[in-house]
Amino acid sequence: MRALTWHGIEDVRVAEVPDPTIQLPTDAIIRVTSTAICGSDLHLYRVLAPYLTQGDVLGHETMGVVEEIGSEVTRLKVGDRVVVPFVIACGECWMCERKRFAQCETTQDREQGTGAALFGYTSMYGAVPGGQAERLRVPFADVGPIVVGSEHPDERYLYLSDILPTAYQALEYADVPDGGTLGVVGLGPVGQLVVRLAVRRGIRVVGSDPEPERRALAVEWGAVAVDVDDAVQAMRDASDGRGPDAVVEAVGMEAHGNPAAAVAIGLASRLPKSVAQAAIEHGGIDRLSALMTAIDAVRRGGTVSISGVYGGVADPMPLRIMFDKGIAMRMGQCDVRRWIDDLLPIVEEEGDVLGLEQLATHRLPLDAAPEAYRTFQRKEDGCIKVVLKPELRPA
Ligand SMILES: NC(=O)c1ccc[n+]([C@@H]2O[C@H](COP(=O)([O-])OP(=O)(O)OC[C@H]3O[C@@H](n4cnc5c(N)ncnc54)[C@H](O)[C@@H]3O)[C@@H](O)[C@H]2O)c1
Ligand SMILES: [Zn+2]
Ligand SMILES: [Zn+2]
Incomplete structure (x- = not known):
């Protein structure tokens, strides 16, 4: 075949x-x-x-x-x-x-x-x-x-x-209360379906993506959609300045906006197999900019729900901020x-x-x-x- x-x-x-x-x-x-x-x-x-x-x-x-x-x-x-x-x-x-x-x-x-x-x-x-x-x-x-x-x-x-159950799981994990607000970082196919499912539930949705066409599609389905650099502000503006009750991260390890990690990814994927696997498992290959946006935007006591796939282990995470804001995180394969x-x-x-x-x-x-x-x-x-x-x- x-x-x-x-x-x-x-x-x-x-x-x-x-x-x-x-x-x-x-x-x-x-x-x-x-x-x-x-x-x-x-x-x-x-x-x-x-x-x-x-x-x-x-x-x-x-x-x-x-x-x-x-x-x-x-x-x-x-x-x-x-x-x-x-x-x-x-x-x-x-x-x-x-x-x-x-x-x-x-x-x-x-x-x-x-x-x-x-x-x-x-x-x-x-x-x-x-x-x-x-x-x-x-x-x-x-x-x-x-x-x-x-x-x-x-x-x-x-x-x-x-992608449909993945979007559904992301939304279930996000656990947005009635009348609440959801941020969606990344408006690829997964992000688009999160938007549609959330709007259906009467949730206010603000999405972000660098691609204008993807933003336009999310707007057609009832979301506010902005470019990457405006994401945090727009998500706060839609939620009395507090930040959304939850933010879905639907981008993953290849997020745009982190040139150093982009180089690391390029290098790791070209090393001999065993060395490269070790580099991925013990080094920082993930480009965390989308995840950082989610952590930054979500309100105190809110939830970050990660659909995007991540691969490395040593990537620095802003634990002080995550702890101080009292963020819940849920993630995983669907x-x-x-x-x-x-x-x-x-x-x-x-x-x-x-x-x-x-x-x-x-x-x-x-x-x-x-x-x-x-x-x-x-x-x-x-x-x-x-x-x-x-x-x-x-x-
Ligand atoms: N958890 C699961 O079971 C599961 C299932 C399916 C897909 N996924 C993962 O979900 C993610 C999205 O999948 P997809 O099919 O929608 O893919 P996709 O690659 O088409 O979508 C990613 C989107 O993120 C945008 N983006 C890139 N950098 C960004 C940034 N810094 N801020 C905001 N947006 C940014 C891209 O422009 C793109 O539109 C991938 O990581 C994929 O591996 C996970
Ligand atoms: Zn898939
Ligand atoms: Zn089993």
Whole structure:
């Protein structure tokens, strides 16, 4: 089959790879109909290169049709239309029982000291081949996949795989009181969905992003949106000078605005593998400017809810300020399945109330993926979200 494979820093290629097969009786194989590129893929594209191996298949936002099931799969049948959560969980362990699927004790990588295995997310997270491909092997197929109906196009459901539950979790963690205010740092696909979910709840939202198009989209959905340097002031202005009750950080380790860390990232990703991994794990590679904005803006006693992915350990944090302001912080990979029962009815509401069918600015054949990664990374051509369709033929 054809799949998007990683070859080096900012070098991904569509190549022929072996078809996935059922390896365990709890597996399923799906034929991929839509698979999106995520902001998290951009970290793999560059900064996290030391964790990748040539030929790794990327992708973790996938949906399609069940083609084959293992002998112990009972909840799915061949022909079902499914969305596949990016987190691979067993459904039965101590963590899964508590709905902390992203911490699953069965699939977590103890050698790496990381949480549940993730599709297409490198040796750090189980080295499981991803879904930017014609087919995907889904482990624990009775646990993750969400069976959906046929009445709406793929894009209505696709984001249940990751960014929609991620945005929902960010908002749940933010715990904004009635009549409250929320700051959203970063208006990429995740930030946009946080805005839409929050406005729906009657929350006042102020977002920030360097990209004018992304700000304009957030404004269309009812937020105030400002450039990075104006973020803290605008968030305070919207909350009687106090700062928002909570701030969601939806940017992550590659935030703009910290040139020194940008250089460190560039260097770390080019070192030999073992040295580079050590540099990432023990050195400061994260660009913290977005997180610092969140900490600065949030009111005393408020919550910073981090969706953005971070990678280093030694980055200095303003602990005095965090302590003095009495800030609560919540963060982590999304427990996807935990939020699906809340989200599915919203997704299926008449009239596409979250604008999911319009979020993708680019719908392309799988073969266009390398170009699409570049366009999404550089935010060119009005690119906000890319959906790859393996069944589309190149023009
Ligand atoms: N926790 C999870 O489970 C989970 C799931 C999905 C994505 N993520 C992470 O969420 C983050 C956002 O993902 P996305 O798909 O929206 O990606 P994205 O890269 O498109 O969005 C990031 C946005 O932040 C903006 N930005 C950069 N620097 C900024 C700054 N200093 N202040 C304000 N905005 C700034 C960028 O212009 C961009 O619009 C990424 O770090 C991604 O890895 C986490
Ligand atoms: Zn993602
Ligand atoms: Zn588990």
